[in-house]
Amino acid sequence: MIKWGFIFQTSVLIILLSAVPLSGQEKETETPGKAAGALWISPGAETALYSPSGAAYGAGLTLAYGRGASLGLKTAYYSDLENLIRVLEFNLLLRFYIEGGASSSGPFIQFLGGPALIFKLESSTALPAGWGAISGGLCLGWRFLFGKTLFIEPSIRGGYPYLAGAGLSAGLQF
Secondary structure, eight states: OOOHHHHHHHHHHHHHHHTSOSSOOOSTTOOTTBOSOSEEEEEEEEEEEEETTEEEEEEEEEEEEOSSEEEEEEEEEEEETTSSEEEEEEEEEEEEETTOTTBOSEEEEEEEEEEEEEEESSTTOOOSOSSEEEEEEEEEEEEEEETTTEEEEEEEEEEESSOEEEEEEEEEEO
């Protein structure tokens, strides 16, 4: 059976990554980590251990404001390959770049929290919440900045009601 959701998510990830320039050339005398602005938007692909039988895969979108520290909103939708659950997350995020100051690249630590709507597709699924749960977690990642506006971010996270997760996003900062 063809898993259209997985194929769609993989295609989106490939398109996002193909938009990243392969040369690390910077204009004029930029300082790495200094961005043109503080507003950023980032779509990405993620996986999280929501399903009792394995990982759930999905895509998300983040919109945030700030340099050195950022405050924003993140939403993500997950689906497992066994068709047991679907999860829709709405998170408030608070991010701190480890280098601090006006940095908007390099290693970061991010706190996430908000509601997670869990839709069980089989009644035998044993999840802590039948319809929804308060989600909370900690994310560690690295922002690789290309020029002043384009970036890629690999990240890992742990929390509740998921156990662990990982993601890769690409985005723009203005």
